[in-house]
Amino acid sequence: MIKQLIILFYFLTGMLTPTISFALVIGSDQEEIYIDANFSGEELLVFGAFYSDPSQSRDSKSDILIEVVGPPEDVALRKKDSYFGFWLNSKSVIFRDVPGFYYLSSTSELTDEFLINNQIGLLEKKKSEMIDWSLLTTDWGSIINEKEKEEFYNALIRTKQNDSLYKQVSDEIEIIDGNLFRSYIDIPNTVPVGEYTVNLHLIIDNQVSQEYSYNFMVTRVGIEEAIYSFSKNYPFFYGLISLIIAIIIGWSGAEIFKRFRRI
Amino acid sequence: MSIYLPIAELSVNIFLLLSLGGVVGFLSGMFGLGGGFLMTPLLIFIGIPTNVAVATSANQIVASSISGTLGHWRQGLVDFKMGGVLLIGAFFGSILGVWIFSRLVAIGQIDTVISILYFALLTGIGLSMLIESSKVIRDRIRRKSVKRKIHYHNWAHRLPFKVRFYKSKLYISVIPPIIIGFVIGILSATMGIGGAFILIPAMIYFLGMPTSKVIGTSLFQIIFITALVTILHATTTFAVDAVLAFFLILSSVIGAQVGVLAANKLRGEEIRALLAIIVLGVATKIALDLLVEPNEIFNLSVIRLVF
Numbered sequence: 001m002i003k004q005l006i007i008l009f010y011f012l013t014g015m016l017t018p019t020i021s022f023a024l025v026i027g028s029d030q031e032e033i034y035i036d037a038n039f040s041g042e043e044l045l046v047f048g049a050f051y052s053d054p055s056q057s058r059d060s061k062s063d064i065l066i067e068v069v070g071p072p073e074d075v076a077l078r079k080k081d082s083y084f085g086f087w088l089n090s091k092s093v094i095f096r097d098v099p100g101f102y103y104l105s106s107t108s109e110l111t112d113e114f115l116i117n118n119q120i121g122l123l124e125k126k127k128s129e130m131i132d133w134s135l136l137t138t139d140w141g142s143i144i145n146e147k148e149k150e151e152f153y154n155a156l157i158r159t160k161q162n163d164s165l166y167k168q169v170s171d172e173i174e175i176i177d178g179n180l181f182r183s184y185i186d187i188p189n190t191v192p193v194g195e196y197t198v199n200l201h202l203i204i205d206n207q208v209s210q211e212y213s214y215n216f217m218v219t220r221v222g223i224e225e226a227i228y229s230f231s232k233n234y235p236f237f238y239g240l241i242s243l244i245i246a247i248i249i250g251w252s253g254a255e256i257f258k259r260f261r262r263i
Numbered sequence: 264m265s266i267y268l269p270i271a272e273l274s275v276n277i278f279l280l281l282s283l284g285g286v287v288g289f290l291s292g293m294f295g296l297g298g299g300f301l302m303t304p305l306l307i308f309i310g311i312p313t314n315v316a317v318a319t320s321a322n323q324i325v326a327s328s329i330s331g332t333l334g335h336w337r338q339g340l341v342d343f344k345m346g347g348v349l350l351i352g353a354f355f356g357s358i359l360g361v362w363i364f365s366r367l368v369a370i371g372q373i374d375t376v377i378s379i380l381y382f383a384l385l386t387g388i389g390l391s392m393l394i395e396s397s398k399v400i401r402d403r404i405r406r407k408s409v410k411r412k413i414h415y416h417n418w419a420h421r422l423p424f425k426v427r428f429y430k431s432k433l434y435i436s437v438i439p440p441i442i443i444g445f446v447i448g449i450l451s452a453t454m455g456i457g458g459a460f461i462l463i464p465a466m467i468y469f470l471g472m473p474t475s476k477v478i479g480t481s482l483f484q485i486i487f488i489t490a491l492v493t494i495l496h497a498t499t500t501f502a503v504d505a506v507l508a509f510f511l512i513l514s515s516v517i518g519a520q521v522g523v524l525a526a527n528k529l530r531g532e533e534i535r536a537l538l539a540i541i542v543l544g545v546a547t548k549i550a551l552d553l554l555v556e557p558n559e560i561f562n563l564s565v566i567r568l569v570f
């Protein structure tokens with residue numbers, strides 16, 4: 001179902017700038033994802049085309065990379081430890097402004113080095129395999145040692161992946177006819193609301209040749225939005241209405257069945 | 264078919280919710296229980312966040328205890344004065360309970376505390392039901408009838424501030440019912456239960472109330488306690504999910520009525536023993552979650568800004 005079609009022409013021809021040999025056209029089937037009562041996750045279609053310049057040498061290798069970054073959120077990550085046989089939460093770390101959703105897909109496996117050099121990915125690792133912590137805002141609490149920090153960082157990615165909120169794949173982009181591509185991106189039902197950014201990179205011979213980004217929104221609509229904002233803005237009346245509904249259903253249920261029993 | 268829950272912020276299968284509410288409602292109608300002690304852990308099992316499960320259960324119990332109270336009220340089996348005294352304690356207890364709850368959420372220990380409390384509660388309920396029902400079954404086989412003392416005289420009768428409760432034919436101090444109400448209030452707010460399972464034996468053994476008035480009075484009291492807990496959660500933890508509550512209430516009210524009808528047709532003890540086993544099963548699952556090394560020792564929670 002294509003709700004709205006947006007096709008954006010990034011470069012029409014390479015004639016004006018002869019060093020650029022590819023043109024990129026990209027679109028998405030929705031510019032807004034609505035969370036309504038029936039929302040149970042969605043599939044976002046991202047598609048596009050790239051045109052090659054005939055003057056480009058034939059053996060140059062081109063790849064497409066699609067990145068979707070969700071709105072930033074603060075998360076608390078807690079580690080369980082065994083105390084007298086019980087597994088209880090112990091140390092915790094607060095990560096600030098981590099993406100609520102992250103998706104990275106490419107037509108071929110990308111090396112870490114490439115991702116670092118082009119500042120793509122959740123958190124760039126330096127060549128020494130150490131994570132550059134300055135890119136993250138965190139409250140480490142009692143954690144000071146580097147190894148433990150890395151353990152928490154990896155756990156952050158892993159737990160988000162388990163919730164289907166982070167994903168990195170290299171086989172989800174379909175190439176049709178050599179220069180058309182499309183990719184279906186799973187948006188699970190637990191996604192945060194807010195502004196999402198789609199970044200598209202065209203990579204030629206391991207160099208980013210073209211980049212294009214656009215945004216789409218995930219928003220609550222209809223009754224979902226009404227209930228959510230009512231509960232936040234008027235919590236007392238929200239509680240009261242929840243109660244009244246409970247009272248009405250509880251009372252009428254008893255009355256209706258009382259009649260049944262008499263018959 | 265699934266429905267998106269606006270406060271829990273996830274979607275669940277609508278039939279799963281309706282059958283969950285229906286089954287818990289059926290059991291509560293059959294045994295005259297609130298059902299919160301099963302509802303909350305089952306909601307957590309299907310993936311509802313702990314705080315939403317607790318707060319929404321309280322809202323659901325309002326509906327089921329109203330349904331139940333009406334019947335007892337018509338038969339004149341509600342001691343309103345005793346209910347009122349219990350509520351004084353419960354009022355302060357539930358305020359303290361919600362405060363404890365939000366502190367536990369803030370320090371990230373709510374899941375653990377809820378698990379331990381539920382394990383203790385369910386094990387206690389399950390074992391006592393199992394023992395009681397097996398005793399009844401055994402007595403029935405031996406064709407013995409059990410005689411019970413109607414009235415207990417204990418320390419509750421020696422404290423000051425004595426008040427006459429005409430309906431319960433009691434002349435006791437108001438201190439014990441206030442303390443009982445206070446404890447139930449704390450438990451109700453932190454666990455999302457009505458607390459009938461603790462309240463009923465406490466009323467019989469500590470206060471010496473006549474058994475016939477106990478169920479109606481405890482149900483009456485539970486309406487107000489859970490109503491208060493619902494409001495407190497809605498305004499402090501923002502965890503009451505009206506959509507979730509609606510489906511649970513709808514199905515549990517119907518389930519409860521069917522349960523009442525079924526209770527008249529079926530033999531109680533065997534089913535009570537079966538319920539005891541279900542309860543112990545849930546308790547075991549909770550214990551295993553605490554004791555067995557989890558696959559993932561890290562857990563993530565989004566810090567939501569409260570506007």
